[in-house]
Amino acid sequence: MSDTQFGKGCHLHLIDGSAFIFRAYHALPPLTRKSDGLPIGAVSGFCNMLHKYVEANSGPDAPTHVAVIFDHSGKSFRNDLYDLYKANRPPAPEDLRPQFPLTRDATRAFNIACKEIEGFEADDIIATLAHQARDAGGRCTIISSDKDLMQLVGGGVEMLDAMKNKRIDSDGVVEKFGVGPDRVVDVQALAGDSVDNVPGAPGIGIKTAALLINEYGSLEALLDRAEEIKQPKRRQTLIEKRDQIELSKQLVQLDCNMDLDFTLDDLEVRDPEADVLLPFLADMELRTLSKRMADHMGAEAPVIAEAAPSAPSAEISAPVAVPFDAEKYECVRDAEALQGWIAQIRERGWVAVDTETTGLDEMVVDLVGISLCVTAGKACYIPLTHKVGNDDLFGGDGLAEGQMPLEEAVALLKPVLEDPAIIKIGQNMKYDAKILHRYGVQVAPIDDSMLMSYALHGGEHGHGMDALSERYLEHKPIPIKPLLGTGKSAITFDKVAIEDAVPYAAEDADITLRLWQQFKPKLHQRQVTTVYETLERPLVPVLAQMERNGIKVDRDTLSRMSNAFAQKMAGLEAEIHELAGQDFNVGSPKQLGEILFDKLELPGGKKGKTGAYATGADILEDLATEHALPALVLDWRQLSKLKSTYTDALQDHINAETGRVHTSYLQTGANTGRMASSDPNLQNIPIRTEEGRRIREAFVAEEGNVLLALDYSQIELRILAHMAGIDALKEAFAQGQDIHAMTASEMFDVPLAEMTPEIRRQAKAINFGVIYGISGFGLARNLRIPRKDAQGFIDRYFERFPGIRRYMDETVTFAKEHGYVETLFGRKIHTPDIASKGPRAGFAKRAAINAPIQGTAADVIRRAMIRMPDAIAHLPARMLLQVHDELLFEVPEAAVDETIATAKRVMETAATPAVQLDVKLVVDAGKGANWAEAH
DNA sequence: CCTGTCACG
DNA sequence: GACGTACGTGACAGGG
Numbered sequence A: 001m002s003d004t005q006f007g008k009g010c011h012l013h014l015i016d017g018s019a020f021i022f023r024a025y026h027a028l029p030p031l032t033r034k035s036d037g038l039p040i041g042a043v044s045g046f047c048n049m050l051h052k053y054v055e056a057n058s059g060p061d062a063p064t065h066v067a068v069i070f071d072h073s074g075k076s077f078r079n080d081l082y083d084l085y086k087a088n089r090p091p092a093p094e095d096l097r098p099q100f101p102l103t104r105d106a107t108r109a110f111n112i113a114c115k116e117i118e119g120f121e122a123d124d125i126i127a128t129l130a131h132q133a134r135d136a137g138g139r140c141t142i143i144s145s146d147k148d149l150m151q152l153v154g155g156g157v158e159m160l161d162a163m164k165n166k167r168i169d170s171d172g173v174v175e176k177f178g179v180g181p182d183r184v185v186d187v188q189a190l191a192g193d194s195v196d197n198v199p200g201a202p203g204i205g206i207k208t209a210a211l212l213i214n215e216y217g218s219l220e221a222l223l224d225r226a227e228e229i230k231q232p233k234r235r236q237t238l239i240e241k242r243d244q245i246e247l248s249k250q251l252v253q254l255d256c257n258m259d260l261d262f263t264l265d266d267l268e269v270r271d272p273e274a275d276v277l278l279p280f281l282a283d284m285e286l287r288t289l290s291k292r293m294a295d296h297m298g299a300e301a302p303v304i305a306e307a308a309p310s311a312p313s314a315e316i317s318a319p320v321a322v323p324f325d326a327e328k329y330e331c332v333r334d335a336e337a338l339q340g341w342i343a344q345i346r347e348r349g350w351v352a353v354d355t356e357t358t359g360l361d362e363m364v365v366d367l368v369g370i371s372l373c374v375t376a377g378k379a380c381y382i383p384l385t386h387k388v389g390n391d392d393l394f395g396g397d398g399l400a401e402g403q404m405p406l407e408e409a410v411a412l413l414k415p416v417l418e419d420p421a422i423i424k425i426g427q428n429m430k431y432d433a434k435i436l437h438r439y440g441v442q443v444a445p446i447d448d449s450m451l452m453s454y455a456l457h458g459g460e461h462g463h464g465m466d467a468l469s470e471r472y473l474e475h476k477p478i479p480i481k482p483l484l485g486t487g488k489s490a491i492t493f494d495k496v497a498i499e500d501a502v503p504y505a506a507e508d509a510d511i512t513l514r515l516w517q518q519f520k521p522k523l524h525q526r527q528v529t530t531v532y533e534t535l536e537r538p539l540v541p542v543l544a545q546m547e548r549n550g551i552k553v554d555r556d557t558l559s560r561m562s563n564a565f566a567q568k569m570a571g572l573e574a575e576i577h578e579l580a581g582q583d584f585n586v587g588s589p590k591q592l593g594e595i596l597f598d599k600l601e602l603p604g605g606k607k608g609k610t611g612a613y614a615t616g617a618d619i620l621e622d623l624a625t626e627h628a629l630p631a632l633v634l635d636w637r638q639l640s641k642l643k644s645t646y647t648d649a650l651q652d653h654i655n656a657e658t659g660r661v662h663t664s665y666l667q668t669g670a671n672t673g674r675m676a677s678s679d680p681n682l683q684n685i686p687i688r689t690e691e692g693r694r695i696r697e698a699f700v701a702e703e704g705n706v707l708l709a710l711d712y713s714q715i716e717l718r719i720l721a722h723m724a725g726i727d728a729l730k731e732a733f734a735q736g737q738d739i740h741a742m743t744a745s746e747m748f749d750v751p752l753a754e755m756t757p758e759i760r761r762q763a764k765a766i767n768f769g770v771i772y773g774i775s776g777f778g779l780a781r782n783l784r785i786p787r788k789d790a791q792g793f794i795d796r797y798f799e800r801f802p803g804i805r806r807y808m809d810e811t812v813t814f815a816k817e818h819g820y821v822e823t824l825f826g827r828k829i830h831t832p833d834i835a836s837k838g839p840r841a842g843f844a845k846r847a848a849i850n851a852p853i854q855g856t857a858a859d860v861i862r863r864a865m866i867r868m869p870d871a872i873a874h875l876p877a878r879m880l881l882q883v884h885d886e887l888l889f890e891v892p893e894a895a896v897d898e899t900i901a902t903a904k905r906v907m908e909t910a911a912t913p914a915v916q917l918d919v920k921l922v923v924d925a926g927k928g929a930n931w932a933e934a935h
Numbered sequence B: 001c002c003t004g005t006c007a008c009g
Numbered sequence C: 001g002a003c004g005t006a007c008g009t010g011a012c013a014g015g016g
Helices: A019-026 A041-057 A077-081 A097-109 A122-135 A147-152 A170-177 A181-191 A205-215 A220-225 A232-240 A242-250 A274-283 A287-297 A335-348 A405-420 A429-437 A449-457 A465-473 A496-524 A529-536 A539-549 A555-580 A591-600 A618-625 A630-652 A690-698 A714-723 A726-734 A739-748 A757-774 A776-783 A787-799 A804-820 A839-871 A893-908
Strands: A011-016 A066-069 A113-115 A139-143 A157-160 A164-167 A350-357 A367-375 A378-383 A423-426 A447-449 A551-553 A664-666 A675-680 A707-714 A820-822 A827-831 A878-882 A886-892 A921-929
Touching: A011 A019, A011 A122, A019 A041, A019 A066, A019 A097, A041 A097, A041 A287, A041 A776, A066 A122, A077 A242, A097 A113, A097 A274, A122 A139, A122 A147, A122 A157, A147 A157, A164 A170, A170 A181, A181 A205, A181 A220, A181 A242, A205 A220, A220 A242, A232 A242, A274 A287, A335 A350, A335 A367, A335 A378, A335 A405, A350 A429, A350 A496, A367 A405, A367 A496, A405 A827, A423 A429, A423 A496, A429 A447, A429 A539, A447 A449, A449 A465, A449 A496, A449 A529, A465 A496, A465 A886, A496 A529, A529 A539, A529 A839, A539 A664, A539 A839, A539 A878, A551 A886, A555 A630, A555 A690, A591 A630, A618 A630, A630 A690, A707 A839, A707 A893, A714 A726, A714 A757, A714 A804, A714 A839, A726 A739, A739 A757, A739 A787, A757 A776, A757 A787, A757 A839, A776 A787, A787 A804, A804 A820, A804 A839, A820 A839, A827 A839, A839 A878, A839 A886, A839 A893, A886 A893, A893 A921
Parallel strands: A011 A066, A011 A139, A066 A113, A139 A157, A350 A423, A423 A447
Antiparallel strands: A157 A164, A350 A367, A367 A378, A664 A675, A707 A886, A707 A921, A820 A827, A878 A886
């Protein structure tokens, strides 16, 4: 121990440990420890940074005291002030988490004090120590570039941006914030911070905040005299959001009076000790650095063995090319063998899982077997309920020999599948998790190779396992067809002989693991980790729950409607035949075309590429002026559609056990980030016509409950206004104007008061056209006007909103340059066709223009859905469906108002804090006993 | 299995 | 100057 007290002449260095870690993590490829695959990229970078720091600070201006300060995991006292503080922070990446404790070990190995305190952030400890140093008359340098620490500068305290090697003193703070260090918190309180989710004053950034603080002297003075501000919006914000601003100040104000259980004197600089540091570096297998440090300290470099032969060879980052060999897959038939696999999984920390079932409907099918894979090429299959081949001979459905009881296998695997420290990897894990859920297992945490591929390669190709395996593993998976057969003679997987099932099933797990190994590091390299971690992975359990919830559908209502439709159709059919002068199949476009254009000789018959006449709704509508028949066919078609697709087909989807309809969401369904719904598709239930809309009356709430429908109002146009930076549109949305009327007024010079529905309709079509990548032809067809008129509208539109054209041009240019476009949340949508020639190029261009808008809207509602379960956990509400810009809930009547308020808030704030839109998001809510009423 | 048609956002 | 065009989906029926 030193007997000198910290005081004048002393110089304290405080290193922001978290900043070091994240910089190291992001700057380096995801290295792993050779012997066992432990991720150590961040640790390695961290150690190098400490080493560089030590070397750089041995000169005349060397510090006398030093500490590395870390954030303690978990919540801080700021979360008690504001529960959403830092709520937007994605969880640390999987491969970084195990490295956090190692960076503490590294700090101690370098013989540097290492401090963190539960309930506080590193910044508070730094603040307290900096104040202590200053008060003792010493100097303090904070090694960080975090602007939150700038409030501490002054009186001997400075910051050092180690990256740029730039010192920041009071002048530097003024440069950054426009005010001195003593007023930094005031500016931060106003400007807020999207990274930490500090709300601040909406619409006020650092520039404006500094202006105001400099004018009024302090935040308190400003808020007290807010009435004097000239700008009406600014004045209103400051008055209305006073509480929020004061809360923000509390959040950004660092605690410089913490009680610490150590003193400055404990932080005295100590030289690293070779017998501590070198073994640590050797353990991390950092050869270069341990040699360098050994030289530096005049010690002998430790010997680091090449990959220990006994250790498992799998690594996350650099999978060795192991050939696929079905012979090597193991069939697990008893508890003892399964225990062996479980031990391997525990040792490894991750496992690829695949389930085999009797069908595809997760709500109904039974588990047949489970495959596991821990290392590329090493997988097993656990058959559980395979039946004996010729069971009908004996009249029973006896289990095949050599299978362990399903309950026993599930009981053994459950602790592993639910262990928070073990990652369960799947290809479309939602499916397997839903199956296992029915056997009492809540699988978590999960990773999903399909979702990784979606984040990485969206727009490039599909994300099914077969396609991914062929493309990325150069291996064609064993097809399932020969095992199950096709058509009427097809069998279910439980009838497949176990010896045939093993290579197929185990291989799926093997492929999944290999894909995961390949994709995981790519997420980081391609900068889509945040997309995967915040928009994909956390959505899986949410969708699974929604699908399990299902929605109640009233069979009798559908059945009655179906009969009514059938009657009407029969009547129409008779009339149609009468007019045609012969019987024919109205449902056959081919026959209809021949009747219309050959027999009746109506004009405008155009044959498509197959040689058949086109008979689409637009063509029939045009013909309706010529003849009575086409209009009847249109009516017939509408009824036919409603009957076959909805009133009939929906009944077949009512689950016998729950009496509800359970759709399945395909998270990777649309390239833009939207989802698709299938079996049945509940995202295309009719609404536009009165007759179709009545289908929604069959979607009902349980007794004592109501359905709530909450939908985003004009979300895509709002996003366009933000992305293209169109002030007129932003302003219109801010004032709650009718956006289509405003567009019409702007374009056609008609005052809003004199707006006619017709003019507004045209403007509305143009607004939608813009989102789709407008063309004269498309608009003309939609509005049924001459093409040159449509082109005139478009020209006029671009004249009035030049920013839109700029946005479109820039987006296409970006797509050509990068091969993808991006949403505001960083989702990449690849546009491989953008470089092609001919009509494909036109499609690709329009898709590229549309994708960021549609995709950003899709990302927003995903964020809302991900936050929703926690937000409504205290309510008896259930989230049932998503229809692109709408969420449907079921809730007891007593909780309706609170559910609406909560869900609305979550949806309207879903973009923040990752993205601060210039346009507010507005959600409309409706309720009712059925979906028609709720809308 | 492909095409045309039509339901939704 | 001709060509062919609105963006994103899924289900059903007819027809080869």
